[in-house]
Amino acid sequence: MTFTLNKAATAFAEAKRYIPGGVNSPVRSFRGVGGTPPFIARAKGSHIFDIDGNEYIDYVGSWGPMILGHAHPEVTAELRVALERGTSYGAPTLLETELARLITEAIPSMDLVRFVNSGTEATMSVLRVARAYTKRSKIVKFAGCYHGHHDSLLVKAGSGATTLGVPDSPGVPEGIAGNTITVDYNDVQGLSSLFEQQGEEIAAVIIEPVPGNMGLVLPKPEYLDKVRAITEQYGALLIFDEVMSGFRVAYGGAQEVYNITPDLTCLGKVIGGGLPVGAYGGRRDIMELIAPAGPVYQAGTLSGNPLAMTAGLATLQIVTQDADFYEKITAKTAALCAGIQAKAKEFGFAYQFHQAGSMFGLFFSEQPVYDYASAKLSNTAAFSIYFHAMLEQGIYFAPSQFEASFMSAAHTQEDINATIYACGNAFKKVAE
Numbered sequence: 001m002t003f004t005l006n007k008a009a010t011a012f013a014e015a016k017r018y019i020p021g022g023v024n025s026p027v028r029s030f031r032g033v034g035g036t037p038p039f040i041a042r043a044k045g046s047h048i049f050d051i052d053g054n055e056y057i058d059y060v061g062s063w064g065p066m067i068l069g070h071a072h073p074e075v076t077a078e079l080r081v082a083l084e085r086g087t088s089y090g091a092p093t094l095l096e097t098e099l100a101r102l103i104t105e106a107i108p109s110m111d112l113v114r115f116v117n118s119g120t121e122a123t124m125s126v127l128r129v130a131r132a133y134t135k136r137s138k139i140v141k142f143a144g145c146y147h148g149h150h151d152s153l154l155v156k157a158g159s160g161a162t163t164l165g166v167p168d169s170p171g172v173p174e175g176i177a178g179n180t181i182t183v184d185y186n187d188v189q190g191l192s193s194l195f196e197q198q199g200e201e202i203a204a205v206i207i208e209p210v211p212g213n214m215g216l217v218l219p220k221p222e223y224l225d226k227v228r229a230i231t232e233q234y235g236a237l238l239i240f241d242e243v244m245s246g247f248r249v250a251y252g253g254a255q256e257v258y259n260i261t262p263d264l265t266c267l268g269k270v271i272g273g274g275l276p277v278g279a280y281g282g283r284r285d286i287m288e289l290i291a292p293a294g295p296v297y298q299a300g301t302l303s304g305n306p307l308a309m310t311a312g313l314a315t316l317q318i319v320t321q322d323a324d325f326y327e328k329i330t331a332k333t334a335a336l337c338a339g340i341q342a343k344a345k346e347f348g349f350a351y352q353f354h355q356a357g358s359m360f361g362l363f364f365s366e367q368p369v370y371d372y373a374s375a376k377l378s379n380t381a382a383f384s385i386y387f388h389a390m391l392e393q394g395i396y397f398a399p400s401q402f403e404a405s406f407m408s409a410a411h412t413q414e415d416i417n418a419t420i421y422a423c424g425n426a427f428k429k430v431a432e
């Protein structure tokens with residue numbers, strides 16, 4: 001069957017009549033790579049299926065949550081049962097306590113957890129409590145790190161903001177953006193100098209410990225230890241945004257891998273098993289400032305929603321049933337990366353490959369990538385050729401150079417072989 005997106009093109013035009021740009025999150029529109037986005041009809045395991053009848057091996061995984069693959073039978077069965085019990089009560093449930101317990105056991109730096117409905121909500125709320133605790137206003141973030149789309153952190157943000165070339169959005173008041181200071185990731189000296197000048201005014205440093213929103217970038221050895229030491233020295237809080245890396249790079253997130261204890265942590269994606277969930281948590285003395293335990297207000301009609309809690313709980317329970325879950329998924333990711341890298345070499349491309357557990361990324365750059373500036377040196381035109389060549393062969397990667405890719409437990413050796421084979425054809429097109 002020849003690859004077409006005719007139905008998607010019609011659907012996209014129709015969607016644009018009612019939805020800005022036709023999508024509800026910008027990168028989905030394919031602005032970074034051009035062309036028409038497939039409209040998805042259903043998904044199962046490692047595969048997604050579009051309305052034109054195309055089938056794809058999926059390495060987007062809904063941008064991270066689907067670590068078990070799509071429509072996992074046990075998660076789906078649990079959700080069916082939960083659905084019959086009602087979809088929202090706005091009152092406490094046992095599910096919330098159980099998921100919070102699992103999270104605090106997995107991530108020992110989190111004494112208390114508050115559930116919200118998205119990663120954006122988690123990072124927005126965590127800044128409020130960090131400011132209340134320290135009685136300081138300024139926040140430090142890193143160029144190319146994305147923490148959601150609220151005003152304080154939509155400053156030199158990666159992800160869609162980079163893909164669309166609008167890292168600083170109109171509509172963010174200067175008064176708010178002015179309290180956010182941006183420094184370069186992996187640059188200890190830059191952070192140190194900033195703290196020497198303004199350390200007493202800084203409430204918190206928020207960081208993606210393993211940034212996945214400028215493509216996948218890895219921390220240099222000891223970098224995160226130094227960030228921890230500097231924040232501690234000045235009495236600023238360290239917030240790990242593990243919305244993407246939590247329960248993804250390891251069960252205990254990047255803080256387990258790098259053995260760092262942040263003061264506060266944000267989660268999302270995997271802990272919702274594909275339903276809308278975010279969470280923030282951390283040290284008891286800080287988290288007890290949150291209402292109703294303390295005076296810092298934060299609330300949510302649908303927070304701790306029973307369907308979302310059920311999907312998250314089922315996901316974490318399945319993951320923990322296999323003691324080697326993370327070892328296996330990491331090995332599978334390494335095999336895929338090695339295969340793609342070997343294909344790239346055949347064509348003389350010395351591209352940059354990064355992996356963190358089941359997250360991986362490929363920069364179309366011959367220079368090492370360690371921060372936002374070096375990520376942006378990538379050849380996005382070559383990436384677009386590669387991306388479309390893969391899509392046409394039934395391999396679905398994120399439609400942007402500046403996004404990470406995700407392996408799931410459902411991906412098979414056959415999927416991996418097919419992906420590596422398709423890469424050979426795609427690199428051939430890039431070389432032409």
Ligand code: PLP
Binds near residue numbers: 119242268
């Ligand atoms: N933080 C990080 C590290 C993320 O990757 C994302 C989303 O990709 C967010 C926060 C925002 O989460 P959400 O899209 O659920 O609002």
